[in-house]
Amino acid sequence: SQQGEEDPQALSIQEGENATMNCSYKTSINNLQWYRQNSGRGLVHLILIRSNEREKHSGRLRVTLDTSKKSSSLLITASRAADTASYFCATPQGGSEKLVFGKGTKLTVNP
């Protein structure tokens, strides 16, 4: 069953603009992860934020987590054409160690 749901499903922006993607989840979590997938390729881990963290940065990536709203956002600043990919949030299922992925946001950055 789907735990995280990304929004929007698709996003198209111009190079240099910021891109914001959101993830909502249903049950309590101890961490939330974001992954990136270039077309037809394997997923690559971007960042993990723990439930006691509200914000985390990695390069041009900024992730926030609001456990009261059961939501997270991924912000990519100063986007580049190479950022074109699908982005997925993933959360542990229940109290288990299995990760459940959302359906993803497809980001297109136009040169």
Place this chain on the structure above:
Amino acid sequence: DADVTQTPRNRITKTGKRIMLECSQTKGHDRMYWYRQDPGLGLRLIYYSFDVKDINKGEISDGYSVSRQAQAKFSLSLESAIPNQTALYFCATSSVGGPTGELFFGEGSRLTVL
């Protein structure tokens, strides 16, 4: 060489055929997973294994079986392939338990069942 290697990368087969997708890893991780990706449905967990003697069903295990031949090898089998098993299949590994650590993915095996 890739840390997580999947073979074959592409396979076209016919309904009723037995298919095996193989995954090997050089990361030394205990945990291995098989996911399936379909357009618009995201990734869904098929089977996972936390060590050689531990095999667990995931969300969509019907029609699939797995074998953990060694710490580094985890194979997914379709005993009698059907067209709705056409999908992109991913193997992944991780090294830590709860809270769940980062997953490392292979490049995927694209399976088409005619």
